[in-house]
Structure formats: structure tokens, C-alpha cells
Amino acid sequence: MKPAILWDFDGTLATRPGHWSQAMLEVLDDHAPGHGVSREDLRATLRGGFPWHRPYEPHPHLDDPERWWAEVGRTLAAGFAQVGYARDAALLVASFREQFCDPTGWVVFDDTVPSLESLREAGLRHVIVSNHMPELPDLVDALGIGSYVDAVICSASFGHEKPHPAIYQAAVEATDGAAQLMVGDNPVADVQGALDVGLDAVLVRRRDDRFRWFDDLAGLTASLLQG
Ligand SMILES: [Mg+2]
Numbered sequence: 001m002k003p004a005i006l007w008d009f010d011g012t013l014a015t016r017p018g019h020w021s022q023a024m025l026e027v028l029d030d031h032a033p034g035h036g037v038s039r040e041d042l043r044a045t046l047r048g049g050f051p052w053h054r055p056y057e058p059h060p061h062l063d064d065p066e067r068w069w070a071e072v073g074r075t076l077a078a079g080f081a082q083v084g085y086a087r088d089a090a091l092l093v094a095s096f097r098e099q100f101c102d103p104t105g106w107v108v109f110d111d112t113v114p115s116l117e118s119l120r121e122a123g124l125r126h127v128i129v130s131n132h133m134p135e136l137p138d139l140v141d142a143l144g145i146g147s148y149v150d151a152v153i154c155s156a157s158f159g160h161e162k163p164h165p166a167i168y169q170a171a172v173e174a175t176d177g178a179a180q181l182m183v184g185d186n187p188v189a190d191v192q193g194a195l196d197v198g199l200d201a202v203l204v205r206r207r208d209d210r211f212r213w214f215d216d217l218a219g220l221t222a223s224l225l226q227g
Contacts, residue, residue: 002125004150004175006168006194008184009130012204012217013116014108014143016100020046023105024079027095037083045079052131052161055189060159065134068156069097072133101135103142109205115217116148122225127179129171131155131162131189150175162186163193172197183220187211 007013016023021043028035028042050072051059062068076096077089085092099105116126126149130136134156140146151174153167160166172179182201184190191211194201203213204220214220 002123002178004125004127004179005119006127006129006171006175006179006182006199007149008162008182008186008190009128009132009136009140011185012109012183012190013112013128013145014106016106020050020076020100023096023100024076024092026105027092027099028080028083028085031088031092031095032085035083041083042079045082046075049075049078052155052189055131055161055164058160058164058166063157063159065156068134069093073097100133101139103139106139106143108143108145109217111216111218111221112145113148115221116145118221119224120148124224125150125175125178127171127175128152128154129162129167129182162189163196165193165197168194168197168199172199181224183217 018039021039024042025037025039028037051062062071073093076093080089080092120126128140128149132154134154136154136156137152140149140152153171153174155161155167158167158170180200182190182194182199183204185203185205187203187208187210191201191203201211202220203211204217205215207213214223
């Protein structure tokens with residue numbers, strides 16, 4: 001069995017600039033031009049409102065996209081309400097979902113595809129392990145990464161968020177025990193979570209001297225190919 005690398009998605013392989021609050025702002029810009037609400041106002045409404053903010057509360061009941069979005073939609077609707085759009089909140093949440101799932105809003109980092117490609121040529125498989133929305137597998141395909149990836153394990157459908165050990169154990173099983181290394185930009189969810197179940201792990205795109213880190217995937221890949 002070929003060895004496998006586990007990858008975080010958001011902030012590691014790709015990103016949506018400005019994340020959830022920026023997408024909320026874009027929805028408001030369309031709906032109510034000149035609204036005067038800032039991204040910071042919106043960001044403040046989201047704190048603690050997502051399943052990954054409660055990683056030790058499994059949520060198998062949200063394994064259907066409609067149920068997942070209904071739950072997260074409550075956070076978003078409360079956010080829109082807090083900035084003065086309570087009456088239109090349901091409509092804004094529906095627009096938000098469409099906007100956030102639209103691949104054109106996402107950016108794949110320049111070193112992502114070259115890294116996935118050269119590591120695959122060197123005999124490694126790739127599995128994404130992500131705290132994300134249910135549509136992540138479609139997004140991965142639409143962004144042109146899907147052909148490099150053997151599996152996508154997404155917390156929304158799996159029911160556990162990183163760093164819960166269950167999601168890492170599922171990833172290890174998905175690779176028939178061949179998972180060797182977790183790569184991600186979050187010291188807790190990605191690095192400590194993986195270390196806690198006995199995997200090797202590196203932090204990327206962020207420095208934290210408690211862990212092994214690389215500034216980018218190009219540097220990580222060069223190091224892995226040398227090793
Ligand atoms: Mg991340």
C-alpha cells in the first residue's frame with residue numbers, strides 16, 4: 001500500500017479570501033448596496049457559531065447537507081439579524097450558501113498542484129481531512145485538485161471535527177493504515193490533533209516553534225522529496 005499524506009483544505013491547499021464574513025459581506029453588497037456594515041461587524045457575529053468551534057461535540061445528525069446548512073444557517077441568520085437584516089435573513093442565508101459554494105470565489109495556492117503532483121509522482125497518495133461544509137468534495141473537484149486526491153474526509157458529513165481523534169482514525173482507516181503525515185495551517189486542529197493519534201504532522205503557511213513548520217507547500221515538498 002502506497003504511503004499517504006493527509007491534507008487540511010482551507011488555508012493549506014486553497015482559501016476563500018476573507019472567509020465566511022467576506023462572503024456575508026458580498027451577499028449584503030448585492031442585496032443592499034450602501035448598507036454600511038463592515039466585514040469586522042459580520043465577523044463578530046460568527047464567533048463560536050460553527051461546528052468546528054465545538055470539536056468535542058460530535059454531530060452525526062448533521063450528515064445531510066440540508067440539515068448541516070439549516071444548523072449553520074441559524075448562525076448566519078443571527079449574524080445578518082444583528083447587523084439589521086432580520087427580515088431578510090432567510091433569503092440572505094440562501095444566497096450565502098450559493099455564494100460560498102461557488103468555486104470562482106476560491107483561490108488555489110500556487111504551490112498546491114505542483115506539490116500534490118510531484119509527491120504523487122514520488123509514490124504518495126493524498127487524502128483531504130477538513131473541517132468544512134458538505135459540498136467540499138464538489139469544490140475540490142471544481143478547483144482542479146480532485147484528480148490528485150484519493151479521498152476527501154469532510155467533518156460535515158463525517159460528524160466529527162478536527163482535532164477529535166475520530167476523524168483522524170477515519171483517515172488512517174481510509175488509507176489502510178498508510179497515512180504517515182498530516183499537513184495543515186492550524187496548530188491545534190491539524191498538528192496537535194494528528195500528533196495526538198500518533199501521526200507525524202507539520203504546520204504550513206504559519207510559524208509556530210512548538211511544531212515542525214514550513215512557510216509553504218513548496219518548501220515542505222522539497223524536504224519530503226529529499227528525505
Ligand atoms: Mg485550515
